[in-house]
Amino acid sequence: MEKEQFYYDNKIVKMFLWATILWGIVGMLVGLTVALLFIYPGLLEFAGSNNAISWLSFGRLRPLHTNAVIFAFVGNGIFLGVYYSTQRLLKARMFNDVLSRINFWGWQAIIVAAAITLPLGYTSSKEYAELEWPIDIAVVVVWVVFGINLIGTILKRRQRHIYVAIWFYIATFVTIAVLYIFNNLEMPVSAFKSYSVYSGVQDALIQWWYGHNAVAFFLTTPILGLMYYFVPKVANRPIYSYRLSIIHFWTLIFLYIWAGPHHLLYTALPEWAQNLGTVFSVMLIFPSWGGMINGLLTLRGAWDKVREDPVLKFFVVAITAYGMSTFEGPMLSFKSVNAIGHYTDWIVGHVHIGALGWNGFMIAGIVYWLAEKLWKTPLYSKKLANAHFWLGTIGILFYAIPLYIAGFTQAFMWKQFNPDGTLVYGNFLETVTSVMPMYAMRAIGGTLYLIGFILLAINIIKTARAGSPVEDELAEAAPLKKISGQRIAGEGWHTWLERRTVLFTILTTVAILIGGLVEIVPVMLVKSNVPTITSIKPYTPLELEGRDIYIREGCNNCHSQMIRPFRSEVERYGEYSKAGEFIYDFPFLWGSKRTGPDVHRIGGKYNDNWHFNHMLDPRSTSPGSIMPRYSWLIKNDMNASNLESKMKALATLGVPYTDEEIAGAKQALLTQAKEVENNLRQDPEYVKNYGSSNIQNKEIVALIAYLQRLGTDIKANAPTALKNK
């Protein structure tokens, strides 16, 4: 058949390349900032220690870092690689230039919106899904635009065989769309406030079903697709085994989606669901390592090239890091290992092997290689790229190894008992101060990595200036025969139908998922919100406001609310957490990291004044603490204007607030706030300093009320045996 000529769209690839570099620097800079906050908690208190700046506090910046790195840096990196390789593998320009541009600008707009709203405290609190509902909708729309563009390109391809990389891209699109929608089903209260439609254990399960697959289908499958394209291209060798890549792909996607519950081992999640997660997580090592081996062995007989070519160096370390983290993952899914690793800095080290090593280095390699292709010129400086490689590699080691040490240190200190059965390190702070040197080294590692990445930026800018851009690259290929072989009649119709079916399926699926499920899911879940522990009661209006402040400040980034059934944890924190205690928790706030202690049973442990002083200056009550100062909570008036609509929204979701309670909410809030203020006035020191100020309508009061409520319901009419504990 006669060959057709057509053009590849290089412009869009370039746009994503610059976005990748820009957001990479931003995301890593925020990461370095939060790493420094561990060592210097007062670093960003530019206006003085009594005027801490709310939008620069750790709890708000940490989600900004994770979102920036995952969705802005790696996200743009994925689009960069996908838009370049898809066109070439399918021998077709992207389906539609307008969709490509919407994909690009829409994604950047979402990133900017996230960068503004997260520091302002607009957050749903669910990790890697913190964005509030209007931005969630934008994410879904842009993602679907990407999907239509991808599948449209596949349909008009000139290469019948769909190379394995494309399969990885398809799986990424489909799975992320589904999971993102399900995890972000929210009941809006106002323009930037919503409640998850799930509560407690159920919310936790949905969150980590999503959370793990954000790792799997956003940080892994698309990057694997890129590996299968770029590693053979750069090495100029076919992939070690194409057959293995097919097995790798299909087993990986069938196993990955079941692994989520390994984030909830030893929690209140039903035992069988935990074990299901463990089994699938352990099985995952096979496809993961199959993929790693396939990537590395592609370089067989070409290892000499690795010495010469910085791009291949990046790939080798990246694939090795993928192998390491996918070994660690299944190991951490064993309950006995998880009991050590969970809540510690080990997990932070683990994810950064993936993020810095696997994602960061794959993308760096791709960016260097594409710069030469896109600007038709050799790289400005190979030396600079090599310097980046070594800075990055050493940076990763300096980042991860100290955190592994920190993780084990924490776990063992948390669990260590004296011969008489008391905790050796009864004061949680000792376990924090002992790992401070590791936090310092981590910051050094991060700095090295960031410097390396800045070298990349310089190198690419110089390369782009030296070269000449080719916006539309000419190519040629024969069109596909329209008949698929098995079909006899109506080829044109069939093609039309196929195109229609696919697009139609996507659009209807999305429509059904958003529209239908928002209706169905809450109704279904409301029934399950019947308390199984009779003493568990909904939050009072003041506590509810306090809880929303807890969410806004991102307290759950450092404090868990889930006491595992270990002797060490029961000894330290109190009775272990029961599933029935969380039924009114929309969303759940179990957390995943204990930079500070668990707070599920904090209620009643300290008096109101302790909390007041602790929030104002954590170091006054807990010397050596690295918690930020929350001085604005004492200055800000409580904004309870949405109180009734919040309670109504929760009532719709199944919280048994009566109409009278909702009508009298403001009054009840005031009454309880006065009680807290009266408690605070018990302390002469408080009266001396704040006696004249009207504290009852400040945010701090609501937060204190919430903290004092935490984990106390179960004690109300517990059997005496439990009370005596």
Next chain:
Amino acid sequence: MEVLYITIGVSIVVALVFFFAFIRSVKSGQYDDTYTPSVRMLFDDELVNGKKKDEKESNSNQNQSKITNN
């Protein structure tokens, strides 16, 4: 734990979608040849001859739309 019906249900639906895609891709001959594709992708995206066939077609988008209409 009614939410398990959602997670497991959706997981199975997604798995079935992929399973269907797998069966279809095998049947349509995607995996009949497990060697050529790995080599083909190495060679085929370079600009051929570096020249356009039809010099009149200077606007890439027009060229593109013409091809799409074929």
